Amino acid sequence: DIQMTQSPSSLSASVGDRVTITCRASQSISTYLNWYQQKPGRAPKLLIYAASSLQSGVPSRFSGSGSGTDFTLTISSPQPEDFATYYCQQGYSTPWTFGQGTKVEIK
Amino acid sequence: EVHLVESGGGLVQPGGSLRLSCAASGFTFSSYSMNWVRQAPGKGLEWVSYISSSSSTIYHADSVKGRFTISRDSAKNSLHLQMNSLRAEDTAVYYCARGGGVATYYFDYWGRGSLVTVSS
Numbered sequence: 264d265i266q267m268t269q270s271p272s273s274l275s276a277s278v279g280d281r282v283t284i285t286c287r288a289s290q291s292i293s294t295y296l297n298w299y300q301q302k303p304g305r306a307p308k309l310l311i312y313a314a315s316s317l318q319s320g321v322p323s324r325f326s327g328s329g330s331g332t333d334f335t336l337t338i339s340s341p342q343p344e345d346f347a348t349y350y351c352q353q354g355y356s357t358p359w360t361f362g363q364g365t366k367v368e369i370k
Numbered sequence: 371e372v373h374l375v376e377s378g379g380g381l382v383q384p385g386g387s388l389r390l391s392c393a394a395s396g397f398t399f400s401s402y403s404m405n406w407v408r409q410a411p412g413k414g415l416e417w418v419s420y421i422s423s424s425s426s427t428i429y430h431a432d433s434v435k436g437r438f439t440i441s442r443d444s445a446k447n448s449l450h451l452q453m454n455s456l457r458a459e460d461t462a463v464y465y466c467a468r469g470g471g472v473a474t475y476y477f478d479y480w481g482r483g484s485l486v487t488v489s490s
Contacts, residue, residue, distance in 0.1 A: 295474035299415075306465055306480035307407075307415065313474045350415055354474035357429045361415040 265289050265353050269362035275370040282338040284365045286351035291331045295355035298327055298336045301364075302347045311336065312354070341367070372396040372479040374466045379484030386456050390484055392449040392466030397479075400444040403469035405477060406451050408462035416462075419451060420469065434460075456488045 266289035276282050286296065294314035299307040309318045311327040314334055324339045338345055346369050351362040378390040390406070406418040419440035420429040428440055439452040449466055464484050467477035 293473075297471075297474060297476040299477075301415075306482055307477070308480070309476055309478045312471060312476045312478075318478070352415075352476070354471055354476050357420065358431050359417045359420075359475060361417070364414045 264358055265292065265355065265360055267351055267353055267360050267362040269349075269351055269365050271365060272363065273366040273368065275368050276341055277370045278343060279340050280370075282341050282345075282367060284336045284349055284351075284367075286329075286334045286336070286362050288332045288334075288353055288355075292353045292355035294330045295353060296327075296329065296334045297352045297354055298325075299350045299352065300345075300347050301350065307350065310349075338367075343369070372468065374468065374479060374481035376464065376466050376481045376484035379464065379486045381487045381489065382456055383490050384457060384488055386488070387452070387454045388456065388486060390451040390453065390464055390466075390486070392481055394447045394449065394466075394468075397468070399442075399447040404440075404442060404449045405467045405469050406440060406449075407465045407467050407477065407480075408460075409465070409483075410459075410462045413462075418464070421449070453486070456486075458488050460486060461488045462486060 268287045296314045298311040301307040315327045326337045328335050348364045348366045373395045375393045403422050405420050421440045437455045441450045466481040468479040470478045
């Protein structure tokens with residue numbers, strides 16, 4: 264199975280700060296990497312697929328990059344509604360696996 | 371608008387069975403693969419089961435293989451998960467999620483989830 268490791272596990276940021284979350288795969292997955300946002304008590308929401316493609320309706324302050332084993336999710340200027348938990352997921356092979364999550368809190 | 375609504379969750383004793391259902395609307399159900407993804411209380415996401423659009427291909431996570439069975443009824447736009455021999459570690463919110471992607475495989479729409487609690 265492909266292991267996905269996110270860092271950090273949590274972070275505090277102020278509205279308008281730049282936020283960067285990293286995700287590392289245990290083997291190369293090309294650009295088969297997706298990012299999700301989850302708010303408490305809600306279902307996850309797809310933000311970015313194929314490492315850098317923005318899902319329809321997602322604000323352009325979200326961006327993704329990377330290939331192979333190392334990937335990054337960036338929120339250029341977080342808004343209050345962006346404070347949530349973020350998960351990466353590899354879409355390369357079954358079993359599809361998720362990172363452990365990164366909780367982004369307001370400083 | 372895509373809508374996925376899970377039902378069938380509840381409290382069950384260890385060793386018991388439960389059947390989850392997911393009602394789909396707002397898209398051509400028969401054209402999409404579907405999945406179950408679960409989340410234990412306070413924990414991360416774990417993919418559980420996959421079924422292709424035609425039901426010809428099915429995958430289960432090792433953690434549920436031999437105990438859970440995914441199925442679909444395209445005439446009724448519904449997805450199911452039969453869960454047998456339930457264990458305490460199966461306690462989670464179970465999400466129905468539509469699959470997609472040309473290269474990478476992703477979950478683009480999710481239901482609100484159904485809570486399954488396995489406890490005596």
